[in-house]
Amino acid sequence: MSGQAQHVRPGYVLRYAFHERLWHWVAGFSYIYLLLTGLAFWSPWLFWLAILVGGAPVSRMLHPWIGLIFAVGVLQMYRMWASQMNITQADKDWFASVGHYIQNEDDKMPPAGRYNAGQKSLFWGFFVCMILLLLSGIVMWLPEYIPWSWRYLRYIAVLTHASAALLTIGLFMIHVYMGVFAERGAFGSVIRGEVTLAFAKRFHPRWYEEITGQPTTPRK
Amino acid sequence: MTNGWVDIKNTDMMLIMGGNPAENHPCGFKWAVEAKRVRNAKMIVVDPRFTRTAAVADLFAQIRAGSDIACLGGIIRYAIENNRIAKDYLLNYTNASFIVDPKFKLPENDGVFSGFDTEKKSYDRATWNYAGAVAPPPKPGQPPALPPLPEKVEHDPTLQNPNCVYQLLRKHYSTYTPEMVERVTGIPKEQFLKIADLFTSVRKDGDTKKVATIIYAVGWTQHSFGTQIIRTAAMLQLLLGNVGRAGGGVNALRGHSNIQGATDMAGIFDNLPGYLKVPTPADIDFAAWIKRITPTPSKPAQWDSFNYYSNTSKFAVSWLKAMYGDAATKQNGWAFDYLPKVDRNYSWVQLWDNMYNGIIKGVLAFGMNGVAIGPDSQKNIDALKKADWLVVGEIYPDETSEFWKAPGTSQEEMKKIQTTVYRLPCAGFAEKDGTFTNSARWLQWKNAALPMPGDCRLDQAIVAQIFLKVRDLYKKDPGKFPDPILKLTWGYTTPTSPSLAEVLKEINGMTFVDVEDPATKVQLKAGQQLPGFAWLKDDGSTACGNWIYCGAFTEAGNLTARRDPSDPSGLGIHQNWAWSWPANRRVLYNRASCDLDGKPWDASRRQVWWNEAQQKWVGNDVPDFKADSKPADHMGPFIMNPEGVGRIFGPLGAFADGPFPTHYEPIESPVESNLLHPGQLHNPVVKKFKTKDDKFGAPKDYSVICTTYRLTEHYHYWTKNNPMNVQLIPEPFIEVSAEMANEMGIRGGETLKVSSARGSYIAKAMVTKRIKAMQIDGKKVYQIGIPIHQGYRGIAEDEGKNARTLVNLLSPAVFDPNAYTPEFKGFLVKVEKVEKV
């Protein structure tokens, strides 16, 4: 979806509108807080992280609330982008060629739309994990309200929360690497919202075709 | 108790009935647990419900409230039939072999003994005597006197004479078969036989070593035949030879921490301190009184009897000297005329009836919540409305001091009440010194641990100041006969607040003259404390406030304050811990712990024994006996009885309702015919009051048996003011059997209304498996139980968190004719569900 309301520099195209960028950062910043405090609770070797962000009891108190904000953020992104995240045959082909992608042989990749299969995986990964983290998180937020006869909820929650969190950490690491280091220009897309036409053409050719009306490389 | 708390650890077998010591005496109960743990002693519990005590017992049977005599009588019959008796003990230490007056008749269908006057509802007890008694010639103008006990008693050592006590006992309890026990008590026959077998097993195959104890409390006393229940137990223990032995005896667990002290010091109308009998109008002078109350020996000729009450005049004169000092002289019969002559019943329940009828105008209630404790609380409330004044000395505002605003009292009624109520703040137990006398007869001095708060005053200060004011008034306006007030000794250092140590010294007694004891050559100077009651004289040279306490505070000091825990014999005697009456003897009648030759029945638990070399009785305990009486002289161990032996048959005036206990139904009973005596349902000498507050219910309207009791977590009515106790048990409840709850559709926590003919009680239901439905002579009967601890004033009550009813609104004002204890433990009610109040 390209909104033309925002002014875009020549040679650039708008990839993310204001509200899309905003919600991304709501989720993003809250995730960083959750990551830091979560890692502190996860490992004695990283417990000092909680002290860094305001003290351990404060961290324990705020973590679930920020978690709610994170959940809202992810939910908003779901509302904004879920319709664009359907896994198609093209995505399956993309996965089959992911080795080229890692080697930066992007020209050898089947053409991607607005979102490639990797990005779609990130989207769904975060969405599913958010739900798991939210549900298990609520149980862990208020363990004193879970009666002894329902203690199995607590047992499942601690394992689910940690496992889902680890999954999101893996996704996050890849996401930050890709967005900050590996794909130059990607970071700007969630700050100013615009990317160069070359960027669009190279990494999301189908999307480029949709928004410019011009073909890219001949379809294979 | 004949024995003591610590002594319980010496037992092999415990029967706990009419009592719940785990609940109400948890600290003393440790000794019962100790016996189990160390000696593998067995514990049998018989109770209307499965109690905290039953939870740690070896054998439990549920009994219908009020049928204990039937059960115990059944055990007596079992013991006799199965030869589980202590033969030598029975023959020589009890009156089992004595021949009874042939005119004496046992109750049969008619349910009464010989001599019953149906109009007067009392007995002419002349036939309740040993054979050979001769009535003294009648004095002109006076009713014929009862023949006293005969000096020489015929006895049959073979126990075969049909008129001997043993055969009468056997005949009387022959109808108490296991089948009958089941029909009357609801205890299934097999269960009853297990209990009878286990308890009497201490005498199986002629064993004389083992010992059994019987432990009871108000589950027995609080019946219209309570004294007779205890009598049955005492008889059983005499049959089994358990009295006088370590780990044996008949052991009452007193309730209040100093109730033993209260009864020792005559906190009851028909005794003087030391259980001397009060004078009546028929005692025209001191001599007549002493003659009447001093027993003369009555025994087989070859036996000896110490008959220690033959010293009554020494105790009486010494007491009168303590009371009236120089005003008590030989010439004026030791101020005998100063004593009130007790002409009728002034027992506790009777007093409230007197107040109800306008005879008693004012009440001083010290630490006694008469309205709550009942019985028949509404009657007590109505009685107070008629009194002129009420003084309540308490540590918190109680139901009695607020009788005028009891729930259900309308505004108009309140306005009509003319009673002036005075509330005096008193000190709590931790703020007072003095002695407590416990169930084991130990006088233990305690120091005050805390200062009194606010305006509180000590009990003795309040009583003293009232007395001194009254005395001043009598000085100003003497009236007809002020001497008993004006001549009362009051020689305390601080007359307005006598030191209790001084009072204890006065109770112990002293000598007015220099004196020497011929036997020991010990000398005392005039004014010195007496070492013991053997020093008491009836010539006016000694004073003693209570002969059984003589020895508690001697020239050696306040012996009640001793705290030496050493116990060399290991029998829990602790000779130098506090001081026990009488004469620091820890187990009463301990001569009976030895055979005829003076050798202990069980060498591993030697209490006292005859020392041939020293020609006297010695031991780990102080011998409760004449120290130099040789075994060959056959002196009886029960030195306080004129016979010198234990009474299986209770002759003459010993009991108002019979020389043998027999089963009667509680005054309100679901049973319409006494299975043992169809002609007499209730105790024939029990009286009923006739006010509008004295109503009784019939089984068709009130079909459920109700008993009342106490919980560990609360103490009567004062702990509902203490947040800790209220935390432990926050609300009143009614214990209902699961079957009854099922039948009536009651779930735990639902509100019930329990009603008797006298009043109603509202609380939540506790549905429990610990009370089961019972089969009484083929009819299903339910029992419920209600803890007593809540009322209309307390932490939860003041917040409106419960219905503010008193349990004793339900209970009837009928009482035992011997000890006057009310029947709290078995009356009729009906149970209904109500909306939450």
Place this chain on the structure above:
Amino acid sequence: MSQATLRVQKISGHAGSVPGEDTQRQYTVAKLIDVTTCIGCKACEVACVEWNDMPFSNTVFDNTYQTMPETRWNYWNLILFNEHEKDDGSLMWLMRKNQCMHCADPGCLEACPSDGAIIQYTNGIVDFQQDKCIGCGYCITGCPFNIPKFNKETKRVYKCTLCTDRVSEGLEPACIKSCPTGCLHFGSKEDMLQLANSRAKQLQEHSNYPNAGVYDPPGVGGTGVIYVLHDITKPEIYGGLPSNPSIPWTVKLWKNPLKWLGNVAMLGGLVGLFVHYLKVGPKAHDEEPDSREGAKP
């Protein structure tokens, strides 16, 4: 007692070694509760509340003599009552003193993420240090006995301390002191086990309890509180005493294998991404030459 002492052998959420581990020649203590002689008098409940100056709770009637359904942050010691009908129809009224079991292998300590919030002394006592507690409630999940309880105002968790303040002064715990029937005993674990076993044997031989036994669950390494039960085969009748308690397996998984797996994976991920950047570098697109492709000015 703080953890700055050699008498502490285990510390929750702690990175690195514990200074006091295996440095003390001390025996473990144990509380022995002989359920067969407990009369449920609650002297021990009162003693605990009084010794620890805990504020009173609001309680309500719940068809039982039991003071409240479970322990609370301000009620650490609770007698659990159960009317149990045996197979032969006879009744037992069971009363079990319930409080922290002071496990040798404490689930609470295992689960706790906060450094020093839960410590175990060399004598076996497990103690919460509320000043280090972050109020996360992981200990509630880790405990197989439903003991730690949360205070909503202070946001900390509380439980029985086995009167460590008294024990360190050579006194017995308050509950032990108050027990009137002598059903509670305190001493070394070894002595208490010996006493317990002989009592169990006595029950088997003299009291017609063939299944009498000692409850000292091995699944948590044994406990600092052991019970003598009439019937060791049915611990659940004693107010739900778990028959084979251990730290919940999800907690164990979470704190051990998953921990290492996760840490390795995260570290591995970071390393892997860095190496990728070194080796492969960023992606290029048309206007921007890929710096690795030939040497262009």
